[in-house]
Amino acid sequence: MSAPLALGVAAGAVLSGTSLLYATLGETLGERAGIVNLGLEGIMLMGASVGFATTAATGSPWLGLGAAAAAGGLGNLLFGWLVVTRRANQLAGGLAMLFFGFGASALIGAPYVGAVITGLPKWRPAFLQELPWVRGTTLFHYDILIWLAAPVTGLVWWALFRTRWGLGVRAVGESPAAAYASGRDPGVLQYQALAAGGVLGGLAGAHLALSLTLTWAEYMTAGRGFIAIALVIFSKWRPLRALAGALLFGGAEALELQLQARGAGISPFLLEMFPYLLTILVLLAWGGSRRLFAPAALGRTFYGLD
Amino acid sequence: MTGPVRPPMVDIRGATKRYGELLANDRVDLQLRRGEVHALLGENGAGKSTLSKILYGFIRPDAGEILLDGAPVCLRSPRDARARGIGMVFQDFMLIPALDVQENIALFLPGSPGRGGLEQRIRAYGERFGLVVDPRAPVRQLPVGERQKVEILKLLLGEARVLILDEPTKVLAPHEVAALFKVFAALRAEGYAVLFITHKLREVLACADRITVLRQGRVAGGFGPGEADADALVTLMFGERLGEEAPGGGAPMAGAPLLELRGASCRASGSETALKDLDLAVGGGEIVGVAGVSGSGQKELGDLIQGLRPLSQGSRWFGGEEATRWSVARMRRAGMAVVPEDPLGMAAVSGMTVRENLYLGTGGRYRKGLGIAWRALDAAMAASFRALGFPRPPPELPAGALSGGNLQRLVIAREMAHRPRLVVALYPTRGLDVRSAASVRAFLRRARDEGAGVLFISEDLDELGEMADRLLVLYAGSLAGAFPRGAWGAEAVGRLMTGSREAARA
Amino acid sequence: MPDVRRPRSGRAAQAWWTGIRGAAVCAIALAAFAVILLAAGKNPVRGYADTFKATLASAYGLSELLVRMTPLLLTAVAVALPSRLGLINVGGEGQLYLGAWLASAGALAFPSWPAWALLPLVILLGFLGGALWAALPGLLRAARLVNETIATLLLNYVAPLIVSYFVFGPWRATESSAYPQSAAFADAALLPPLFDTRVHAGLFIALAALGAYWILLDKTRFGVDMRAIGGNPEAARRLGLPVGTWIVVALALGGGMAGLAGMGEAMGIHGRLRQGLSPGYGYTGFLISWLAGGRPLGILFMAFLFAILTAAGDTLQITQGLPYSAINLLLAIILFVVLARSPAGGRRRPARTDRP
Secondary structure: OOHHHHHHHHHHHHHHHHHHHHHHHHHHHHHHOOOOOOOHHHHHHHHHHHHHHHHHHHOOHHHHHHHHHHHHHHHHHHHHHHHHHOOOOHHHHHHHHHHHHHHHHHHHHHHHOOOOOOOOOEEOOHHHHOOOOOOOOOOOOEEHHHHOHHHHHHHHHHHHHHOHHHHHHHHHHHOHHHHHHOOOOHHHHHHHHHHHHHHHHHHHHHHHHHHHOOOOOOOOOOOHHHHHHHHHHHOOOOHHHHHHHHHHHHHHHHHHHHHHHOOOOOOHHHHHHHHHHHHHHHHHHHHOOHHHHOOOOOOOOOOOOO | OOOOOOOOOEEEEEEEEEEOOEEEEEEEEEEEOOOEEEEEEOOOOOOHHHHHHHHOOOOOOOEEEEEEOOEEEOOOOHHHHHHOOEEEEOOOOOOOOOOEHHHHHHHOOOOOOOHHHHHHHHHHHHHHHOOOOOOOOEHHHOOHHHHHHHHHHHHHHOOOOEEEEEOOOOOOOHHHHHHHHHHHHHHHHOOOEEEEEEOOHHHHHHHOOEEEEEEOOEEEEEEOOOOOOHHHHHHHHHOOOOOOOOOOOOOOOOOOOOEEEEEEEEOOOOOOOOEEEEEEEEOOOOEEEEEOOOOOOHHHHHHHHHOOOOOOEEEEEEOOEEOOOOOHHHHHHOOEEEEOOOHHHHOOOOOOEHHHHHHOOOOOOOEEOOEEOHHHHHHHHHHHHHHHOOOOOOOOOEHHHOOHHHHHHHHHHHHHOOOOOEEEEEOOOOOOOHHHHHHHHHHHHHHHHOOOEEEEEOOOHHHHHHHOOEEEEEEOOEEEEEEEOOOOOHHHHHHHHOOOOOOOOO | OOOOOOOHHHHHHHHHHHHHHHHHHHHHHHHHHHHHHHHOOOOHHHHHHHHHHHHOOOHHHHHHHHHHHHHHHHHHHHHHHHHOOOOOOOOHHHHHHHHHHHHHHHHHHOOOOOHHHHHHHHHHHHHHHHHHHHHHHHHHHHOOOOOHHHHHHHHHHHHHHHHHHHHHOOOEOOOOOOOOEEOOOOHHHOOOEOOOOOOEOHHHHHHHHHHHHHHHHHHOHHHHHHHHHHHOHHHHHHOOOOHHHHHHHHHHHHHHHHHHHHHHHHHHHHOOOEOOOOOOHHHHHHHHHHHOOOOHHHHHHHHHHHHHHHHHHHHHHHHHOOOHHHHHHHHHHHHHHHHHHOOOOOOOOHHHHHOO
């Protein structure tokens, strides 16, 4: 692999991987509390569409970002109502959110298709501007979501493993009965984890629309939500490993784009398949050991004792 | 007596709780005093668990009141109870295997999981009460006896003064039970009150200061220190003598054993126990019991014998043929019947009808083209129920509507319908009421008397003692010992069950 | 003992009840959707009226409903069959495309064959394409490596790319270079149309498939085995049922159904292989199956209702400029209403009501 290609892939990995990372972190929070949201794709689409629409309407990418985060959080709370309060099957509820996301995002984004927006501002720290191999590339020239990616990862880790709240969330995901016996309300903790996770999911979608592509198109997340769900498994539900996974898959996507751009002679369609096939391979490789690392009560609905 | 009498730590008056038609607790009175071990005795279903859950705030009683140190309180939730110093250790522990000891304890304490301080306190309390555990160990790696210690530590560190333990010795071997009683002694000496719930007479007589006996939801009687004896307790618990058939015993049939394992081993993953080099034989006309502490490999052994788990080494023989690679279906066709511990989870589909459940597992016997020969099936099953003397449930009833005992009887009727040669019984009486358990045991004995070989795996030494012609002891996946009838005592077996070969300490 | 099965009336009553429940749910959902339409500046009354005109008010409208129903029946069975075992097949989309692809391969490879040979071959290939695309996740699930829900979902994104690759590449029709599609299939490979409408013989295939599913489920011992595995896979395994084999077979059969849907679209409607064969038939099929509880008669009712709903989507797009994808919102609301109505599992246990 030539140096410019490698650099291009590295730069692209960060750009593509950020959205994946936020989505993965958000889903990790929910799954640690025992809830799988297959509709993550829908949440991301809502974040993207709401963010784009708000930015196009108000001219401020910051408002768009905030709106996207709110949309994601509210979406996940709606999902929470379905699966926690109404005790719906989580897989079916997730698919309901998926359709909801498809439809709502299409409706919200429709008036703004083709709109031109000012995206999130990017900047690069002064001392890095000097380096010759950095100038002229996208390296280190990032928007706020990318700069905050690592700190947010650390924040999620700290919240899950170093706070009382996180201990409670993990307990709910492992054994709702034990969490209840310790005086906690598993439902409340699940709602909280979902709300936080939804915010991150909304931001993940927003990054695509407000920074990477500066457009809105229906279904623009192209399955990233499902890749993120696979990444949660790949990272064994640990936020710090999610960082590595997101970079890996971001890199795969970047590689595909670089090869396309350089006219490598491989059909773009075949290249596009790569992330999905890679995801399946990864799940295959990790599959057997999944039982050991997954939160024990993942996917179950909680009925109270006995 | 003169002078003011200190009120008891806990005074339950007239506790009553009804579940639909069942009166689980009927005006129960119970008092716990400072520095005492109080045993709550009764058979399964007598209302012990319900009472303890009322005391712990899990359930609210329909009537009655609770006074703590003389003052009436209303316990709305476990949180309330814990705030007032009442703690409970459940039968299935409320521990999270994926977390470590310190995190599990921190879960139940206020404040952040600060590492240093809590660890020290865990070690300190461990020393003080004989509950030594490593705070950093992940709970999933701890054996059952240690997990129980973690549960008790959880309560003590949470400032509990009253400890409720629900059947704590169910999962312990005899010498671990002795260690637990030492912990009780330490607790008693420091002024804690222990409510010890059990159905085991011997333990109660060994360690309790005072005893309350429940029967069918009511207090049948109580005893102070030194007043009780075994007969009196049994009479209060059961109301009348429950006579069971004296353990009979045909001589095992001569000839080749029915089921054999030679040098069998199997792999394990996660929390399973690997089996190592097992040699085992079951002949026709005998009951072979397998004893062991929970987690010694019983499940894995049961699965191995049925054909659900492959052997990594060694061989399996059934009816004289090599059966190492036989599937479950093949074993069943060859005459293996299985009575599992959890019929609802393991041998029946609750959403399907009784008749459909009777069809499942009959292999290819009732195929009629692409359909099922219902008439023949109904006839065969009716005959089986009759032969066993079991009442026949309505065929269109969903299996999930049957009680535990009736479901187990359904499974037995199905399994026995085709005269199996081998019956594999895995904790078959678990969770059953006394009468159903007795009828299951009677059926197993009759199967043996009619020439079948029975493999009986259980953790209940009393039950094994009654039933088995020969007894094998499983420990950590290997056979620790084998005893012919009459040649074993609880101490000897208990020692093998825990892998210790030293003489038991007094 | 008389050979008592579930009484006839019970079964029919059950189907009617499903239909009525479904209609009630749709009514609630339509009301909610109307509110959303209003918020989006559209006229719901006109929209629903236009839909009625386009569907139920004319013979042509009804025939178009049948055209829509054809793939929906199949993709619903594609979900329903594996669901009897507790498997969740969300890969109808992908299996549809693969069925279309493999059938197209056959049609393009043997254009000179007579219809009595080519048509059955093409139908078989359609089934096989979908079956293989579903068997792969089935194998992964049977080996306990990957959950089939995720695997089938991911493959949904791969299959259309395969079709696109061939349509832009090796199979590209040279005469119409502006629009990527394959060469037209020989007449011998096409499904004959009924009367003067776009309804094609695929409808009969779909109805036959539904019938076959019903027979399998209710009249054979396989149905009992499937329900046993779905009801309690652990018990089924312990009783000797070959659960792993069943998982693969059930998913393959289901995938084959969806493959037939794809074949139907390619051979019955378009006459060529194209991109965009399916506006979400796979997902809609999932919804239909879920709402019908996997029961065959319910699927028939729901497929009809959903044909109307998808027609509504197209109508609203044409007459009021609503993006077609917005109809997904209606589907989602329907699902919400159903999921939110009763806590899963029905009965609440005593401990819950005892909690303060």
